[in-house]
Amino acid sequence: MPLEIQIPAFTQAALACTVVIAAAYPLLKRGARSYLLRKYTCVLDLEQLGKARKGEKVSGTAAICGGSVAGLFAARICSDHFERVIVVEPEAWTHTVEARAPPxxxxxxxxxxxxxxxxxxxxxxxxxxxxxxHLYQVLLLRFARRLFPRFDEEVxxxxxxxxxxxxxxxxxxxxxxxxxxxxxxMGPRRSIEPIFRQLICEARPEIEFVHGTATGFQLAADGSISAVSVRLADGTISEIEDCALAIDCTGIAQSGLKLLSRAIPNLPTDLRATxxxxxxxxxxxxxxxxxxxxxxxxxxxxxxxxxxxxxxxxxxxxxxxxxxxxxxxxxxxxxxxxxxxxxxxxxxxxxxxxxxxxxxxxxxxxxxxxxxxxxxxxxxxxxxxxxxxxTNCYKINYERAANVLPRNFVAMGDASMRVNPRFGQGVTKGAIGAITLDSVLRKMSPTHKDFGKVFFQKMTPRTDGAWTGTRFADYAAPTTTPLPNETHETGWLMRWYQLQVFKTIEKNENAASAFWHILMFLAPPTDIFAPSIVAGVVKETLWPSS
Ligand SMILES: Cc1cc2nc3c(=O)[nH]c(=O)nc-3n(C[C@H](O)[C@H](O)[C@H](O)COP(=O)(O)OP(=O)(O)OC[C@H]3O[C@@H](n4cnc5c(N)ncnc54)[C@H](O)[C@@H]3O)c2cc1C
Structure with missing residues (x-):
């Protein structure tokens, strides 16, 4: 007579749950990883970078204010998406052949x-x-190789x-x-900027460069930017009409914020933290x-x-x-x-x-x-x-004013954030702006009422690690003057944790690898809380090695 084993209903349910969770775990893990990568990095967006846009190009002009690294990156991206791209740059020398040649x-x-x-x-x-x-991160090279398949030979x-x-x-x-x-x-800034200028101009001769200074934004009835005023080199004012997207790449001049505050009376006055x-x-x-x-x-x-x-x-x-x-x-x-x-x-x-x-x-x-x-x-x-x-490091918290900003305004590079250059993140930060812009443009047009909002919401977590990490480290120096609402103590927990992580990294290759990938903008900063690293930190805290 066969032996019948009676399994209680509760145990059966628990077993079923365990099987489902075990089966779903790899999927959940992959999903969570992909979410974190997408939120805090732009590595997944690199896959589509440089590919032709689906459907028609956006009609109108992408007006890029500033023709330095961030402006050049933005121009290259916009040339995939817009009928017309204009870069406005006041520095006369950048318009010469010398500015596209080895220094x-x-x-x-x-x-x-x-x-x-x-x-x-x-x-x-x-x-x-x-x-x-200037130092750069891996992400910049990956960005360059995606846009210029022969980048290594070209340089x-x-x-x-x-x-x-x-x-x-x-x-x-x-x-x-x-x-x-x-x-x-690896190369000096005085080579890298001309390299990108040369490669971009060669690959996209249709990009127009205007020698002038962006001096005003004209707003349409719906609050979007309809035209960008430009003071040309001869002092006359010209308008970039039919502006589909205005991009602030004016670096530390942060002209976008100035022009917006002139055009929008109710723009919050406390967007800039310095x-x-x-x-x-x-x-x-x-x-x-x-x-x-x-x-x-x-x-x-x-x-x-x-x-x-x-x-x-x-x-x-x-x-x-x-x-x-x-x-x-x-x-x-x-x-x-x-x-x-x-x-x-x-x-x-x-x-x-x-x-x-x-x-x-x-x-x-x-x-x-x-x-x-x-x-x-x-x-x-x-x-x-x-x-x-x-002296001053700053971040313009555009994401906080997303509901007031023109839908077709974005800012990137030093125009939106400048960090302590100790880890050499500025140029890669410009590339992150361009990659993020590309990914948003593949999903929606700047005519969408939430275009700017989506851009800033996406961009903020991708660059905030650089802003917070360098700022909190700087606060440990008595000579630093913190943000008005912060003190030298702000960020002490993060500083303490990071120090324990460094101790762990010295002995643990996996922790070193995780840290290196974060440093190179290839992994989310949350990886610093990976179980193996947290375990190392706990060990260091309870049984310090030195
Ligand atoms: C000392 C120092 C060392 C650094 N070291 C590194 C490093 O090792 N690695 C790294 O990646 N980064 C480094 N950086 C940061 C990096 O140089 C910047 O992040 C980078 O130059 C920012 O590029 P950008 O295009 O945003 O702005 P910028 O390079 O500042 O260019 C802004 C452009 O806008 C133009 N402009 C200004 N006003 C207007 C206007 N109204 N209309 C139109 N155009 C306008 C300007 O003429 C200029 O060409 C360092 C910075 C400093 C200060």
């Missing part, structure tokens, strides 16, 4: 606070940081590097390496001596996949206020970035040496760093210096 500037002597030094005599007067060293003649970003990092006193790092673009980080740094470039890297390898520089020996000592200010970095500027140039929160700025090799010796984690400045200084002595006279002072 060839002479130098001039500057009488700094200490001894005189040479600086690059560039012609991009409206972009103060034009000769400052070969420009001397820029495409190398694996497996940097040698000392972050807030913890050493870290990133074993699964990908390639990034604090003073009082951050300074100098970048010192030297020609790459023969056998430079080989000699440094012999002196202990780790061999990385990128083999550029990028070394960076970048503390949060609660740990140290001095930053030191030795990187490659391009194929032929070595660059030091030295500075921090209200510190002195070295302008020659001796001062770099003294500055590096004053950091708190002295052991983290490797011996080969000082050897590099010795190797550069014979070319010291060929060095050039740029001294940077970044």
């Amino acid at each position: 060839r500037f002479d130098t001039r002597e500057v009488q700094g606070n200490g001894s005189p030094y040479n600086t690059i005599n560039h012609k991009r007067s409206r972009v103060y940081q034009y000769t400052a060293v 070969k003649d420009w001397g820029v590097l495409i190398r694996c970003a497996d940097f040698i990092f000392s972050l807030s006193g913890y050493r870290m390496r990133f074993p699964d790092a990908e390639e990034i673009l 604090y003073n980080a009082d951050i300074v740094y100098s970048t010192l470039e030297y020609p790459l001596p023969l056998g430079f890297e080989e000699t440094l390898f012999k002196h202990g520089m780790p061999k990385t996949k990128g083999s550029t020996g990028v070394f960076s000592y970048s503390p949060s200010p609660e740990v140290d206020t001095r930053m030191v970095a030795l990187t490659r500027c391009d194929e032929n140039t070595v660059v030091f970035t030295m500075g921090g929160w209200a510190v002195d700025m070295p302008t020659n090799l001796d001062e770099i040496r003294t500055f590096a010796q004053q950091v708190k984690n002295k052991k983290h400045i490797p011996g080969y760093f000082y050897k590099a200084l010795d190797l550069l002595e014979p070319v010291a006279h060929l060095g050039t210096v740029f001294e940077a002072r970044v």
